[in-house]
Each structure stands twice: as C-alpha cells, then as structure tokens.
Amino acid sequence: MKIKCGDIVARLSHNKDLYFKVEAIDEQAGIAHLKGLEMRLLADAPLSDLEKPGAGELASYRAKALRLRLEVLNRSNKKRKRSGSRGQKKSVNEAEYVNLPGRVLHLDGDLEYLDICQRAYQDLNLPNCCFHVQEQKQPELVLDLMEACKPDILVLTGHDSVIRRAGKPDGPDSYRNSRHFIEAVRRARRFQSSKDDLVIFAGACQSWYQGLMEAGANFASSPDRILIHCLDPVMIVEKVAYTPIQKTIDIYTVLSESITGPPGIGGIETRGQYRIGLPKQKN
Template sequence: MTFIVGDLVTRTSHQHDILFRISALKEQVAILHGEDLRLEADAPINDLVKASERDILTHEKQEKEQLDYSFRLFKQDYQLMKEKRTYESTEGYIDHADFFQLPARVLHLDGDRHYLKKCIDLYKRIGLQVHGLYIEESEMPLEIAGLIQRIQPDIVVITGHDAFSEKKGDKNDLKAYRHSRYFVEAVREARRIESNLDQLVIFAGACQSYFQSLIRAGANFASSPSRINIHALDPVYITAKLAYTSFMDKVMVSEVLRNTLTGEKGLGGIETRGFLRTGMPYLEDEGTEK
C-alpha cells in the first residue's frame, strides 16, 4: 500500500486506537500526528492502515458531538460569569448596564499548523482575539522572548506535539519526552521577561508532557499529570476561562478544567487570577467591546 503525507491512518500494533495523519515519510518510517490529540509518534509503514471514508465520517461525527458538548458547558459558564459582572458593574441596576470590557491579550504558539487553525477557529467562536503563530517546538525557546516583548500578551499558550517513551527513561527524566524540554525552556525564557504568575499566565505542554517540570519552570497550567493524551483544543478552553474571569477573582484549578475535553488526568495547574476588566461608560468609537 502506498502512503503520502496527509493520509489519515491507524496503527495495527495499537489495535487502531488513535486516528493519525502522516506528517512526514522517512524511508520505511512514518512520522504521525494525532488528528485530534496532541501526540507525535513514529511507526513502520507496514504497521499502518489507511482510514476508510466510513471510519473518518464516524470519527468526525463523534468529534463534533464532543466539541459541541464542551462548548455548551463553556457557554453556560460564560453566561453565569457575564451576569455576575453585569450585576457587580452596575451595583444591581441592570437598566444602567452601560459598560465595556477589556479581555486578555493571547499569544498562542503551536507546533502544528493544523491544530493552530482549529484553535484559532475556536478562539473566534468564543469571542477572543488571539495572535497565533506556527513555530516548531525546538524553535520556541529561541522565539518566545522577542514575541512577548513585541506583543505584550496577558496569556501565552506554548503547545504542539509531545510523547513519553519508557524506552528512553522513566517519567521523571526529561530526556524521555519528545518535546517537553523545549516547552520547559520556552517557559523559562518567558519567565525571564515576566516572573509574576498573575501578570503573565502560561499554559504549556501537549500529549504526555512532563507536567511537574513545566510547573516548576513557571507555567500556571500544563499537561499531563497522568502522562495521558490531551485534546488539541484543551488549551483554548483554559485560556477562555482565564480571559473571561474578572481580575478581582481567583480561578480555581477545578473550575478551569471543568470545560476541557481531557480533564484533570491530562491537565493541571495552580490557582490564578482572571484578566477581564470592566469599565464605564461604553463609547462605541473607542474600539471596546460591550
């Protein structure tokens, strides 16, 4: 069977458990990226099977149902936060709700163009403006300081692909991870620019990433406490919760993880303040959002 870059495939040796797309071919080995999970793997060509059209349609249907459910939970959460902000901003007089809001500035670095597009589409659906950039994981530590100084974001997302390999070491060995060391270095570079955990909030990691090392490096939120796979869109939901929570309020970790697709086994962090600021009066020509 002939394969080309972009083909959707599964692995026979893993009982066809995950849908991958081929990102590169090197002799008789394929580099694989999870279609919806931030996992990178390699496999012999003879271990691969092309996904059928029926399998792809079934996967897309299940994925849409999962995303729609998570988005509904987020919208319910957002509506409650909005009602609380409205009440507090007007001291209970809803008829005088003449205020504007300044949400967070977001910088999203992604090691996968395909995932980056998916994330930007979801940011737009949620109503957040984001500066999204495709950067290979190994280049992130070199690029991030200049980007933070130029864009001056409130929230930085550092993500892409990763994987843990028992053959390379135990789970406490950074060398046993495909890209965790780059994420850790990028977090450290970001913290050299802004050390305050509430002035610059960082999410870092991908599938099976070294969670403890990322948190020690200065990330507020990271993956993956149980070394499991995380969904490509999980960083967006974490960002949205932080961006739409008032800077006067703490965001508890359990609240942040509530609307993610992976949950606490794949994601974790520390309590962090929100970023949303409310002002009055609302003037349409000032470029603010009501």
C-alpha cells in the same frame, strides 16, 4: 495498500483507537512518523502496523470530532450567559461598560491545530495573537512575540510524546519536545515573573508536567502522561480570560471541565484576567 505521506491511518496494535496523519516515511527502516489528528501526539509506527480507514469510518470520525468542538464552544458560551457579566454588580448596566477579557498569545507547533484554536478564540470573543512556531523555535521567538502582543495569557503547545528509554530517569530527555516548552516558559518568566500578571499554559501530549510547572507555568500537561485534546488549551484559556481580575479561578472546576481532566492537565490557583471599563465609548 501503500502508505504515503499525507495519508490518514490508524495503528492495528492499538486497536485503531486514534487516527493520525503520516508526516514522513523512513522507507529503509519501514517506519512512519505520525501526527495525531485531534490529540497533540507524535508517534512512530511500522508501516506494517498501519491501516487506512474506509471512507465511512473517516467521515464518522470527523463528524464526531466536529461535534466535540461545537460542544466545547456551546458549553463555554452557555456558562458565560448564565453567569451574566462575570460577577459584576447588578446595578451596572451591561450596555454601559466595555468587556475586556484577557489577551492570548498562542504559539503552536502544529498549523492545523493552531487554526482550530484560533477559530475557537474568535468564537469565544477572545482577543488573540496566534503564531505557527515549531516547538524547538519557541524559546527563541517567545520574547519578541510577547513584546509585540503584550499578552495576559501565554500558550506554548504543539506536539510531544514520551521517548521510552530503559533505565533512564524521568527528565526532559525522556520527551520529544518538553525541553523546548520548558525553556520557553523560563524565558517568558524572565519577561514577567508574576504568575498573576502573565498566566502560562504549556505542554502537549504526555509532556513532562513537573518540569513545566517548576519552570513557571500556571497550567501544564500531562500529570499522568496521557494524551490531551487539541482544544484543551482553549478550555483553560477561556476560563482564565473570563474570570474577573479580583477573583481566583476555581482550580478544581477548570481542570475537571477540560476535555481530558486532571489526568491530562494540572495547575495552580490563578487569578482571572477579565476586566470591565467605564464608560463605553460611543461610535
């Protein structure tokens, strides 16, 4: 069966472990350029290595992905309900004050993933500004978007992957898009140098973790160069946005409770961005 752009495929050489969308095809070379459906991964594969899943297989995969998304959101909502008003004094009636979680600016190189993340932010009641910005354009646009949105939390993500080059030292040139994320982080830090006043998550699948952290990120992927889920940034953001401003985030807990865990996401001790206001204005 002929493979064409837009098809959903799996790689036979990887035991069909992940599903991808075909983004482009080099007919002369017999190579397809692929984008992960749930994982923030770009890959190339020979057309001969690709197979389209059957309708039943694809339906099962999509159902599993949807269950995971719902599980992530339900888990986050249950935690917030158990913790009440995020550690505020019991004497304060919750109805009397206004909740002010951190504001998120999310730049994503993938429009479909952006839509998934934006819906998750809305379900989590997080104020957000979300923009589809190709990875290579993020350094150019990040400052203008920060000026417009005034975020407490910045997410710079999209797609990435390791480019295997024998004998080459590890560095930005060994990755498809890490250098763009790194430069965007650097520019954001010129705008706001404090890692408590601007919390940055940066990276995608297999990104150069060390370079992103050195550039000034609070959280980044991927320490073990593994794949990360499209919702991993949301998991980190939710914890930062709803941890009170006077507390630091439990770094072990927030990383362990992400979808891919510490092998996929790393970070540093960071102050929360949740505030309350009094009195609550009457309509």
